[in-house]
Structures are given as structure tokens and as C-alpha cells.
Amino acid sequence: IVQKLYNPGIDIDGLLLTMYDSRLRLSNQVAEELNKHFKELVFNTIIYRNTKLSEASSYSQNILQFDINSKGADDYIELAKEFLIRNQER
Numbered sequence: 001i002v003q004k005l006y007n008p009g010i011d012i013d014g015l016l017l018t019m020y021d022s023r024l025r026l027s028n029q030v031a032e033e034l035n036k037h038f039k040e041l042v043f044n045t046i047i048y049r050n051t052k053l054s055e056a057s058s059y060s061q062n063i064l065q066f067d068i069n070s071k072g073a074d075d076y077i078e079l080a081k082e083f084l085i086r087n088q089e090r
Helices: 025-038 052-058 071-088
Strands: 015-020 044-049
Touching: 015 025, 025 044, 044 071, 052 071
Parallel strands: 015 044
Antiparallel strands: none
């Protein structure tokens, strides 16, 4: 849709679920719809809702600077690994 309407030259590497909370029906519905319509583009890694992520941004730091041992940092490290693997396969 983005390519067609706004930028035909854009290359979308993937779609990422962020601020995900499995306890919320809306989070699960969004995840289900993304996977239903864009399965091949959705990253397996999910960035879960996390207090440390919110705190990091309020201190103008990324999560790796703020708390490298947090669940949020783990999520982003996993995303980086998945992104690199996905792009090596291209």
C-alpha cells in the first residue's frame, strides 16, 4: 500500500509489533491481522510493552544505554539479529 500510494521505490524490510501486551485483546487482534495479511513481512521478534523502554525515552537514551539487561533491550537485540539474518538471505 505504501509503495503504491506514496513511494514506489521504497523497500519494506518488515513489519514489527511494538508495545505489545499479550493481556490486551487489541494487541492480540492487531498481531492476528498483521499475520493474516502480511505474514511474510512480519518479524518473529516482538517488542513487548516494557516500563524500562518508557523510562529510557524519558531520559533521551536508547534502551541499550539505559538498561542493557532489561527485557526491552533483549527484544531489540533479538530484532537486530533477525534483521541481519533476514537481510543476509536476500
